[in-house]
Amino acid sequence: MEPVAVRAWTATTALGSGVDAQLAGLRSGRSGLRPNDLGPFVDGAPLSCFVGRVEGLEDAPLPAHLAHWECRNNRLAWMALQADGLPGAIGDAVRRHGAGRVAVVVGTSTSAIGATEEAYTRLEPGAGGTPSFPPDLARRAVHTVHALGAFVQEATGLQGPCMTVATACASSAKVFAQGARLLHAGLADAVLVGGVDTLCGSVLYGFNSLQLVARERCRPFDVARGGLSLGEAGGFALLERAGPGDDALKLRGYGESSDAHHMSHPHPEGAGARLAMRDALARAGIGAADLGYLNLHGTATPANDRVEAAVVAAMFPGTLHASSTKGWTGHTLGAAGIVESVIALIALREGFLPGTLGLATPDPACGPQVRPEAGNTRIDYAMNNSFGFGGNNCSLVFGR
């Protein structure tokens, strides 16, 4: 495919806001995960687990002109939109192309459902006495999946095509593929891609019902791993067609696939994951040996890590440095794609390849690719894997 320039990129996670905070956290080996203190509560106690919570959201209301979009997820979106010079980069793109030629393609898993959950805990008698949302939460635009895309569009003033992609934990990886296609098809001249997901009862108790939540901090690829730690995050990247001699880092390839197997279990042989990685390499025009870093999906659930490790061991030489960074951020679900794409871009820019926090004794399925320790090497290509419920897979290749 024609390389796509990544003009600006940023992430906000439990490690802090912006690229420098991610790099400092990854270098320090200090986890952003802490004991869960978020509701809903059962018998007065929160769900016993660790979470990757973004500091300061409670004290960061939206500006007055956007107050009708208030909810935790949009607060995080707004915070993430301010970091790493993104407003300036968006403004430059609008000056170059016009607001109508800059698209918004953002991913989420649960969007603003936290606001809907809150409304159900505060129902009050409405017309005819039926239980109704309290007036401050009776805002139609918030209680819907597209609350994220519509908010980002209004907050940035962009007027190109705008959609919210919701393919569970693959959401904000697929936005890069869709952004590249919009540019290729001539439907936009720049695309703001990204993803935002916030901690809420649906995901805490939903993943708990599937017995996938670890009681301790998650331990990706460890033989004794006990499930995932949930996190919240937001991030964005601004995509444009690359010009001749363009020195921006670039999206070089994408691969998407479906497992066609089960709603919540990965394909046992990782057939879909393999297809996604193969197609991403093919679009980038590189071989498996050319890849320098792979940010694994690595959720620390028993099934994901066993399947993903086996596929990586079969596809790549042992020289590949692969790791899961979810021990720092938690699994940020619909935001995992953008967060871990930012980490792949950090690896390219800094030559810093993160290890796997929480990994002591690798699962027998792991080849030498899965690294507990960080490395320092200049690389030319970095890949990010994001796999979601519904058997939805996406792999991205970034390069120079």
Added chain:
Amino acid sequence: MTVLACTLEGIGFWAPGLPSWEAARAFALGGTSDPDGPRKPSPRLLAANERRRAPETVAVALEVALGACQAADRDPAGLPSVFASSQGDLVIADYMCATLADAPATISPTRFHNSVHNAAAGYWTIGTGAMHPATALSAGDASFAQGLLEALAQLASGAEAVLLVGYDGAAVGPLGAVVHSTGLLGGAMVLGRGVRTGGTVMQVRIVEAEPGSVAADGPLARHAGGNASAPMLPLFDALAAGSARASLDAGAGRRLDITLVEHPAMQGAAHES
């Protein structure tokens, strides 16, 4: 001005009393709907036990998707897919929020994994064995229009044909008083790059528009106007009536201007001009 073109190879449709595209077209041309028809489709792709348990939104999405593939004479396993739904499954959203308020630890694992916006896309790939990419998106009232743009972009980026599905279900409970949607509605299209004899060529461009300027007064738009996916119906009304043009609300002061040509005169694939 970018104009993207494709061939409409097949259509699937389901609304209350209109259980197929043939029934919908006949109704739009002056016929009647069946008031005693089934309240939800029974998707042939799912095993019997799953068919009963499947959320209504999944059932209607799978029904119209299969209908479009059959009309196009395409193997469903061979197509990438785009599922566009404004609201996803509002019955499950109501269940999740009510259960979290009352007894969070009793959430059903099946209903949780069915709560993802890509549930219909997931069941479609499982039921058909399609390992091609599937996406699921929402853009509010512009969901089908934005899904159409993604489908056209996939064709322009090399896909031979793409399945596009729009669907929504009824809102219930306290949420239903804030987010409005009634009944069950699905519409699907198989869109191809190549020209086909007898296929309708669709040419699509994005134009500026005043909010509310897209007319939704055709028979299908009136029949299912309360559903959150109703903004897709002006296109289906135009196709049923054999109109040469259609418009879809694309959100943010834009609409899609769609030209429909019954007998393809143009050569080749999606193109820019």
